[in-house]
Each structure stands twice: as C-alpha cells, then as structure tokens.
Amino acid sequence: MKHRIVVAVTGASGSIYARQLLSKLQAAAAQTEEIALVMTGNARTVWETELGTKDYEQLPFKTYTQQDFHAPFASGSGRFDTMIICPCSMGTLGRIATGISNDLITRAADVVLKERRRLICVVRETPYNLMHVKNMLAVTEAGGIICPATPSFYSRPQTIEEVAATVVDRVLDLAGIEQDTFRWGGEL
Numbered sequence: 001m002k003h004r005i006v007v008a009v010t011g012a013s014g015s016i017y018a019r020q021l022l023s024k025l026q027a028a029a030a031q032t033e034e035i036a037l038v039m040t041g042n043a044r045t046v047w048e049t050e051l052g053t054k055d056y057e058q059l060p061f062k063t064y065t066q067q068d069f070h071a072p073f074a075s076g077s078g079r080f081d082t083m084i085i086c087p088c089s090m091g092t093l094g095r096i097a098t099g100i101s102n103d104l105i106t107r108a109a110d111v112v113l114k115e116r117r118r119l120i121c122v123v124r125e126t127p128y129n130l131m132h133v134k135n136m137l138a139v140t141e142a143g144g145i146i147c148p149a150t151p152s153f154y155s156r157p158q159t160i161e162e163v164a165a166t167v168v169d170r171v172l173d174l175a176g177i178e179q180d181t182f183r184w185g186g187e188l
Helices: 015-027 041-051 090-097 104-114 130-141 160-175
Strands: 003-009 032-039 062-064 082-088 118-123
Touching: 003 015, 003 104, 015 032, 015 041, 015 082, 015 160, 032 041, 032 104, 082 090, 082 104, 082 160, 090 104, 090 118, 090 130, 104 118, 118 130, 118 160
Parallel strands: 003 032, 003 082, 032 062, 082 118
Antiparallel strands: none
16 A cells, blocks of 8 residues: 655754655655645744755655645545654644644644544654643544654664654654664664
8 A cells, every 4th residue: 555645844843854754755655655745934944944955845745835725635535644743843732632723734633633544743842841741642542643753772873864763764664654774673
C-alpha cells in the first residue's frame, strides 16, 4: 500500500526536523502516493531563522495554505492515511486536543482522528507545563501519537543532522515508511 501523507509544519523551533522529514519522504517516493504540505507563516519564519534558507520553496510537494479548507484532506473522504505535524507547537496541540478546527492543520488533524487514522505530533517544547501534558493526554486518548522531538544517542550520532535523524527516523517508522536506519541490537 502506498501512503498518502499530510505533513504540517508549525512555528515551533525544530525546522531541522521538518527539513529532514520532507527530504526523507521525498527519497521514499516509491512508498508514497501523495505528500501534501501545510506550513504556517511562523513555520517559514522559524525555518529561515534556524536554517538560514528558504529551501522550503523548492519542495516538490503540493502545498496548501492554512485557510484552504478545500484541500482534499480537510474531509475524511480524502483518504489520507497519516498526518505528521513536525514540529508541533503547543498552541496547535492545544487546539487539536480541544477540537478547535480554526485552520487547515487543526481541521485535518480532527479529520484524521475522527476517521481513526494515524496522527503523529512531533512536539517540540521544554519543559512541559500541566496544560501541555493534559493536551498530550487528550490527543493520545483520541488516538493520536505524541512523539516528542527527543533525540537518542545509542547510534552515536556525530553531527547535528545525525542527531535530528534519530527523531525523524522514529517518526517515519511510526508512519509506516520502510527505511535503512539504526536499529537497537543491530546496525544501520
């Protein structure tokens, strides 16, 4: 089965994760039927600040604005099987947790949850306050997956890109994308 995936990028810090995720999804094109992309204005600003580029403009994916409620994944009939929000701001998480669908990202997340499909929120905040924890609980209870942008180090990453890849590779695993990556008890 080829995947139809929505990737949403919010204004939380962690643009390196979004860039790597999109790059790896592009490399896994044989496993995907469609990748749809939604980026907030703040996501673009943070990307430019953290990565020093506007290379998000060169991505080969169909891109939608936050207010494009005609996007195919704004309805359950659109049949997208996975949504990844990377990074996922706490504001976005809070709106999803409380059912507020005020833009395409939160509407698409609501659709994915109501259709019992896969929602992966790569939250990027530290420390968490009680509302963050309660919102993560609510999204988890609704069927979503909270995957904090917490790198692992047992693969002995040597660069910041390799550190970020420990998170992105985990997200791709959760999304059902086959890849060559470090596995505990094995090697790359």
